[in-house]
Every structure is written in C-alpha cells, then in structure tokens.
Amino acid sequence: MSKKGFTLAEVLITLSIIGVVAALTVPTLVRNYEDAANAAKAKKVYSEIANAWKLYLSDNGGSPVGTFSTRSGLQETFLKKYFKYTILTSYGDGTALTAKALNGGAPLSIDTGITTSDGIFIGIYYAEGACKPNGCATLIVDLNGKSKGPNRFGYDIYSIYLMPDGAFAYKDNQQNIENTTCLKPNQNPKWDEWYNGGNGCFSKPA
Template sequence: MDIHNYNGVVKMKKAFTLAEVLVTLGIIGVVAAMTMPTLINDQRNKALEAQFNTAHSMISQVLTQMGSENIDMTKMYCGASRRDSTENIFIRDFAKYFKVIKSEYGSTADLTKLGYKNSYFNQSAPGHNNFNPDSHDNGAIILSNGMMIASSGCWWQDGGTGIDFIVDTNGTKGPNKFGYDLFYFQFGNDNKLYPDAGDYMFATTDAKKVACCNFEKANTCTVPQDTGVACAQFALTNTWPHDEKKKYWDTLP
C-alpha cells in the first residue's frame, strides 16, 4: 500500500499483490481458453459459408448459360450412345466457362494428381473416413480462385437421367471434408442445378437425407462411403440435419 500526503491530506493508494495479479490472469486465461475455440470455429464457418454461396452462384450461372445453348444437356452428355463412354466430355465443356488454371481429364480418383496431400476426401462424420472416390473419377478442373470441380459422370435411374459433380469450395486448403468445403451437386433434364439428395433427386426421403449428411457417425448412407453426399441441400437452406431448429452454418462442428 502506498501512502501519499497532499497538502496535509493523507491518501492511501492500494496496489494489487502478486497473488491477486496471478489470480486475475488465471481467470482471464480460463475465459480465453473457453471462448477462443468458439470464436475461431465461428470465423471458419462464416468463411466456409461465403465460399459455398460463391460456388453455388457461379455454377448456377454457368449451367443457365449452358442450358440456354442446349435443349437437354443430360441427353447430350448422357445419351444411350454414351452409356459406356469413358470420355469426360462434360467436364471439358464445363471448363470453357471458367478461368481454369489446372485440368485433368483422365481418371481423377487419386486426388494427388490435382495437388491434394491425400488421395481421398473425407466423409462428413468425425474423423478421417474415406469418401467414395467415384465422386471425382471423371475429370476435374481447378479454377483461378482455388475452387475445384470434379465430375462424377452420368447416372441412369427409372426417374430420369442426370450428371453429378462435386465442388471443393476452397480447393486444396482443407479441411477437404464433405459438408464443410465439399458438396455434391447434380443437374437433371431441365438443365437446373440441384443439391444431391443422397438417393438422387428422384427419391428423397427425410431419413435418407439425414443418413447421407451425418455429422455424428460415418458410413450411414445407402452407399456407406457416400456419407456427406446430401449436405448441400442442408447448407442451402441453412438447416442442421440433426435438428431442424438449428442453423447449418452456426452449428457446423
């Protein structure tokens, strides 16, 4: 304690003891340790959301332009004569509408060909669970903004024909995980962009949607390695698959 005399008036100024300072710093440290991970996670999710919206907008515009030039793109790229074709014609034509800095039109099942550290992507569930390499095995392009688009090729079902492709909204940066920076899209014979629903847009039960965008457990989709395939629709509506009252981009772990 410091004692000062000002014009005959004695004033006492109390100083903090070392113990008090240490306790205060300890409290600040505990609070910071509790809040910093949340702040970092929130900042990351905002960046991921912005990248997702940019990717969705860009691709929607390109498909609209392509669709105006072709009456039915699914017939053009996925007609009966192309059912057994191994040529990645769609991704080659798709690339013409973007500023592409790297392309690979052969097999792209091994992601290291595109500059990724690992040869596979991860499912939406916790941990490192390999996602189905069929999702990116028909050619890929990397854009000038770092985004990667890979073709999954054509599919044929009783309900119709479509083309699937995946988008890595920030390229090789990571986390390279479905539901975070990786999303599955498709377009059908109306030339419009759709989020993949896990069983394609012709069979979309709620149970299958959640099973194919599971952030709690791996290998729960109809095709186990496709867990995470249906996350784009939840990201678009900003609805958490495990609790519709929560927002997707606020809840992403």
C-alpha cells in the same frame, strides 16, 4: 495516502482466468465464423454452377443429352468452357482430391475437375451423357481447394447434381437425404455404407 495496487499473484490469477475463458470460447467463435463463411460461400458457388449449367443447356438447344459421355468429356465441354480455371485435374496425373466422409467411412477420390481462379475445386464424380437414371452428372465442390483441409463432406466439400432441367444441391433432390447424412452417426445406416457421410449437408456445415 498510499495507493494499493494489484499484487503479482493477483495479476497472474486474473490472467489465468482470462486465458481459460478464452480457451473455452474462442474455438467456438472461430468455428461458428468458419461455418457461416462456408455456408455463404457454398451458396455462392452453387449459384455460379447453376447459372453456368443453365447457360450450357441454352447453348445446347435446351438439352445436355449427348453433349458428353464421360467425366473427361464433361470437363472439356462444361467446366473448361464455362469457368475460369488455373489448374486442370485429370485422371492419372496424381492430383486427385481425397474427400473424407463425415461418418469416418472410406474417402472418395475425385480425379477429374478444375481449380477455379478463386481457388475452388470443382470435380466430377459421375457423368452420364444420356442423363439417366441418376441425372447427367454429380459434381464434388471443395470450397477452399484440394490443398487446404479438412477436405470433408459437410464442411468444405459439397455435392451438386446436374440434371436435364438444371443444377440442384443434394438437399433439393427427391431422395431427400439431407437429414440422414448431416448427423454423426447418420440417421440412416444405408448412407453409412458409402461415402455419403455429410454429402447432403450442402450450405449446412456439419
């Protein structure tokens, strides 16, 4: 009894079908994996920053007021002291992070910060030693560092508030901007006018 195998044409057709299915499904699977990994890493980084800020408050008598007055001052007293870092980013040295907005708006340049020993960039966008009216500082965190993309808010870049009583992700602040910045386009046109596109997507990759 002779055995009939697959013809070359049948094999090629089968491989083509497998290729099409893979092309349609693999990118989605990879993106879902990357999103989950980013979310987990974002929460871990937030926890580390929150704990470091808590220690900073304790070391300064419970209040950060007056312990710094500029971004470089916060870099010196907080980032360099409470984190292990390998690269220092300072104003004018040409190594700033260019953070893209989810909504396609103008990118934001972060020129003061550190790159930690595990490759995370922690930058300082805003710093106010008096801790008012917008808190003490706003940190911009790039989970995979400045040199690896996409360098976009809501994906690998997130913002964290440093307040007199602790560190908070954007979704925890009173402005409650998470739902107005995690969509494209944003639900609230106000946030389309600034770099905030994706800024409130902490631990919720867009």
